Each structure stands twice: as C-alpha cells, then as structure tokens.
Amino acid sequence: MIELTAVRTDGWRRPIEGADPTTIATVAPGTDPALIGEGSEGSALGSGSLASLPKQDPTLPPGYYPLKTLGEPVILTSHVTKNYSIVGRSEPVRALIDIDLSPDSEFYPIRKGEFVMLRGPSGGGKTSLLNVLGTLDRPSSGRVEILGDVITSASPDNFLSALRLRKIGFVFQTFNLLANLSAKENVALPMSLLGKLNAKERDERAKKLLDMVGLRDRVEHLPSELSGGEQQRVAIARALANDPPLLLLDEPTGDLDTRHTIRIMDLLMRLNREHGTTLLMVTHHPDLECYADRVLFVRDGELVMQAVNRHQRCLDEVAYGRYVAERERKAGQPQGRG
Numbered sequence: 001m002i003e004l005t006a007v008r009t010d011g012w013r014r015p016i017e018g019a020d021p022t023t024i025a026t027v028a029p030g031t032d033p034a035l036i037g038e039g040s041e042g043s044a045l046g047s048g049s050l051a052s053l054p055k056q057d058p059t060l061p062p063g064y065y066p067l068k069t070l071g072e073p074v075i076l077t078s079h080v081t082k083n084y085s086i087v088g089r090s091e092p093v094r095a096l097i098d099i100d101l102s103p104d105s106e107f108y109p110i111r112k113g114e115f116v117m118l119r120g121p122s123g124g125g126k127t128s129l130l131n132v133l134g135t136l137d138r139p140s141s142g143r144v145e146i147l148g149d150v151i152t153s154a155s156p157d158n159f160l161s162a163l164r165l166r167k168i169g170f171v172f173q174t175f176n177l178l179a180n181l182s183a184k185e186n187v188a189l190p191m192s193l194l195g196k197l198n199a200k201e202r203d204e205r206a207k208k209l210l211d212m213v214g215l216r217d218r219v220e221h222l223p224s225e226l227s228g229g230e231q232q233r234v235a236i237a238r239a240l241a242n243d244p245p246l247l248l249l250d251e252p253t254g255d256l257d258t259r260h261t262i263r264i265m266d267l268l269m270r271l272n273r274e275h276g277t278t279l280l281m282v283t284h285h286p287d288l289e290c291y292a293d294r295v296l297f298v299r300d301g302e303l304v305m306q307a308v309n310r311h312q313r314c315l316d317e318v319a320y321g322r323y324v325a326e327r328e329r330k331a332g333q334p335q336g337r338g
Ligand SMILES: Nc1ncnc2c1ncn2[C@@H]1O[C@H](COP(=O)(O)OP(=O)(O)O)[C@@H](O)[C@H]1O
Pocket: 084, 085, 086, 093, 094, 095, 120, 121, 122, 123, 124, 125, 126, 127, 128, 129
C-alpha cells in the first residue's frame, strides 16, 4: 500500500488526489527498492560540510528516515487572504481566499524542523502563499505569525525586510540573481546586509556554500555565464547565506535535470534533518513528495488537502535517473531541463 495518503487530524485518510500514483507506487517499499537511496557516495553534493546524506535508520527500508520530533509552531496563519488589483478591472484577483494554518484548523501550523511541500495546479495560489509566508508580500487581510513575529496588511516594509534578512531564506522561481555580481558576490550579499561577518569571513562562507551546492568551480562566474540549473543552485546557496531557521523555496528544482534535482533534494534533507531548518517548498514534482513530512495542496486560493508522511524518504540518484529515463522513453518525450 502506498504510504503517502492524505491524513487529517481526525483520522480520515485517502490516497492523494492529483499525485502521480505510478511514481509513488514505484518508490513505495517492496515495489522496487533499487529506487530508494542508501546514502551512497553517489548522492554526495561536492565536498562541503553538507555533502552527504543524513544518517538513516538501518532497521527501516533503504531511503527511509527515522521518525522525528517536531518543535514548536513557527508558521501560523489566521484567515489570510490575498487580492491583487488589476488596472482596468474593478474586481481584484482573489489569489488566496482563506488560509488557516492554526491549531483550530485541520491544517495545523508548520512546526520547527518540519519539511512541508506545497502542491497544486498552476494558478492555484502557491507562489502567493509562499510570498506572504516569506514576508515578501503582505496579506490583504488576516494574520500571519512567523517565528513569533506577527504580520498583517499594515506591517511596514522595513519591519518585513529586517525579519526576512535575519530569519528567512528565499529561493525564487526566477532566481533573481544580480546580473553584475559574480556567483560568490551574490551569495555574500545577504551577509553584507546583515553585517555580522567581515569581508574575509563572508568570502569564505560564500565559497563554502557554493561548494556545498556543487559549484566550487563557478565561484567567479557571472549569472549570464551559468546555466539555468547552475543559477538555481547559486540562488539556493544565497538563501542559506545567513543560516536562516526558515527556508522557503519556489520550484527550486524546476530548472534542474534529474541528477541535480536529487542532489538538491538530498541537500535540503540534510539541512532539514541535521540542521533542523524548517522547509517550505513549492513543487510540481510528485516524485519528490517522499522527502516531505507533509504535503499541503493549494487550489483556487484554498488549502484543500494535506498528506502526511510518517517517514521522510529520499530517492537514489542513479536508480531514479534510470527510472525517469525509462518513463520518458515510454512516454516518448523528455521532460527534464538542463
Ligand atoms: N502580481 C499579480 N497580479 C495579479 N494577479 C496575480 C499576481 N500574482 C498572481 N496573480 C494571480 O493569482 C492567482 C494565483 O497565482 P500564483 O500564486 O502565482 O499561483 P501558483 O503559484 O499556484 O501558480 C492566479 O490567478 C494569478 O494569475
């Protein structure tokens, strides 16, 4: 039986709607164990301190992680809405209708150390929600609480940007790297803004972070000299610059091939499991749901369903690559981008 089922706090459960059942079934235990990683060297990301996978439990099937204890609630929302006004249109776009991540809701708050994925159809409100939770945008109404700080439609810009700088790493769908700065300078920029490290320390940390995402030999490159996938990885390194307790990612593997997708996911798993970083990630990729503790489904501006994984799991880079190649061959069209 597929373990990734929708589980509500009242015990109601059913298989995830919209998830690709083939994929989930294929990575489920007993179906094809070769698809599940064992923390092999093949999954290592460069030689940085976060290079290898976190330790797994030898009593569980390969790729499975032990149950973990989550910490206190770090993201709570209460009746959050987001409307966008459009010039020449009287009716605003209602991107978020009523988002409640609260103890009173079946969608409980996001807790410290939780790895949450946001899934759902395009235009459903995932990016809008991530932007509001990442303090890039204010809710139109309602209340957001991030690591103890409260955000409403009236929160001033400087308050939001200070909160973001100290506590939140954000990986944008479109990277948003500064074109005239090298990879290393892009990564060092949030450190300069925070002002805790001197120039030498910033330089060393930026190089270490780039090494960690497998870009040791691209340190001096400008964004225009990097592929889409490499820019994405610079964006991830930059998001980690100030060691944020909360990392938000909008389609971080959207521009990566299978190999780099797995490497980035393994890195996120390590940050999550060993560093205790709380992760909130938007993805279109059903195969990646196994990495999460919880998957929230967003549709038409609402949370419509959640699924809970008892155990987080990782995919094996080589076996998964083979599986994807075979699936694409059968479908007759390649899907990965470089
Ligand atoms: N800046 C904006 N101005 C106007 N409408 C927007 C803006 N951003 C998003 N929308 C609209 O809000 C809805 C939700 O969009 P979005 O949050 O980007 O969804 P998703 O990330 O799930 O694809 C869509 O109808 C989209 O067209």
